[in-house]
Amino acid sequence: MTEPIRRSRRLVKDEDLEDGPSTSKYFPENRHVESEPAILSHVRSKRNSSDSPTKPHKRVKLEDTSHDRSASSPLTDLEELPPHLRLQSIPIKVETALSTTPKSKKPVVKLKLEKPHRAPENWEKQWDLILRMRAKIIAPVDTLGCDTTPNGERTSDPKIVRFHVLISLILSSQTRDPVTSQAVTNLHERLSGGLTAASLATAPSDLVAECISKVGFWRRKTEYIQEAARAIVEGGLDDGEDLPEGWEGRDLTGVDPDGRPGDIPMTLGGLCKLKGVGPKMAFLTLQCAWNINAGVGVDTHVHRVTNRLSWHKPKTTDPEQTRLNLQSWLPRHLFKPINHVLVGFGQVVCLPVGPRCDVCLLAKEKICPVRVTNGNYKARKDIGVSFEEEDEATVKAEPKLEIELETTVKAEPELEI
Structure with missing residues (x-):
């Protein structure tokens, strides 16, 4: 053998x-x-x-x-x-x-965790301090965000306003707000009839690409926004989709939930049928375009800041997990403002590289787990505001009050005599 x-x-x-x-x-x-x-x-x-x-x-x-x-x-x-x-x-x-991989279907947006994430310690104090800082900050998202209009012009047609919001969000991925705003303005100025679903759907691809050539992944986004425009013109994106939670109380006068050719979808499923639109953009579109508070829109700033503050244990590795964690414990009335507040905070103070812990109130109160106390901030650009002004004014006013009280006490015996 x-x-x-x-x-x-x-x-x-x-x-x-x-x-x-x-x-x-x-x-x-x-x-x-x-x-x-x-x-x-x-x-x-x-x-x-x-x-x-x-x-x-x-x-x-x-x-x-x-x-x-x-x-x-x-x-x-x-x-x-x-x-x-x-x-x-x-x-x-x-x-x-x-092997041949079959075409995957559009993923269903998960709305909640099976086991809710617990509310982090001190989150309310951290949130209040961030609100105090944001009240003094004018961040790029405040003037150039998705809810701004081309050249600051507000059209009277709500359909066109909603369409501008959607296009701004699609273009905003991996792109700075000023570049996104300029791209939307270019489209509005150079397309025949302005930036509408009909004009974008029939525009030459070369012209569209030239208008948005400064945004990240502009070739891919040229295809995305034109396909989205064609789908919106045809309508039917909301067919078979349930209206999201939070639409109650919305004024839907003149709006047909069963199909609105020429208008953007008002459901999560309808929005996610569009190329280039994921859960983050879908939730933000519902909030900014339809005023429907269905969930938290998590972008890179919200993902970074909430992880730095230890609002997730263990830390999340992707924005979707961040969103689900936040929605499980965050009060519903904060679903919409948290994105705008934390994006501006992340653009000015809690920067991706070299965060300004020297001016941050969270670092001064020692309630930021990743604060840097020995950084070299002398060479960094001044953010132009001081978050301690109110506290300093209060401290200066306190001695005056003490002097007045002492004067009153000394005067009393004289009156008695």
Whole structure:
């Protein structure tokens, strides 16, 4: 009996070969393969290139998944196989290369966690201090956010206003607010009839691309916004979708929930059918365009700031998890303002690199877990405001009050005399 050969083995599945599966667990030694599979030919051509190092021969285990795995059959030595199967190495997984991934459906937006995240400690005090700082800050999001209009002009048509909000949000991904605002203004000025769903749907792609060429991923977004415009003109995006929680109390006079050709969707499912629109943009669109408070819009600033404040334990790794955590404990009336407040705070004070802990009230109160106390802030740009002005004024006023009280006390005995 021949001693079993114990060498490194490499699997090649039957379905990788054109002539179908074998009748035994492994290909028999005398198996004849008529033609060379395309993938093996491609791999061999890559292997034979000048920059690919050669490796020693290996034995090949040929597997037939249609046969009982408990059956045993001999291994075939690589040198005994037909020449076209004598591969020195296979640098990629054949089954991965040959597999076809079906088109994935649009993911359903998850609205809540199965187990709610607990409210973080001191979050209310942290929120109040951030509100105090935001009251003195004029951040880019305040003047150039998604709810601003091209050139500051407000049209009387609410459909067009809502469409501007949606286009601004799609363009805002990976783009600074001033660049996004200028791109929307360019579209409004250069498209025939201004920036509407109809004008954008029929505009030449070259013109649209030129108008938004400064935004991040402008080529892809050119396709996104034009496809979105065509879908909005056709209508029916909200068909079969439920109105989101929070629409109660909205004035829907003149609005047909069953289909509004020319108007943006007013449901989460309808908005997420559009290319380039994810949960964050969908929630922000509902808030800014329809005044529907259905959830928290989490962008990079909200994700970063809330993790720095330890509002998530453990820390979240993506904005979707951040959103679900916040929605599980944050009071509902804060779902809308939290994005605007934290974005402005993150743009001016809690910067991605080099946060201004020297002026931040959270650092002074020592309730920020990641505050930096020994940073070099002298060379950094002055943010132009001081958050301690009110406190200093109060401190200066207190001695005056004490002096007045002392004067009154001294005067009383004189009156008695």
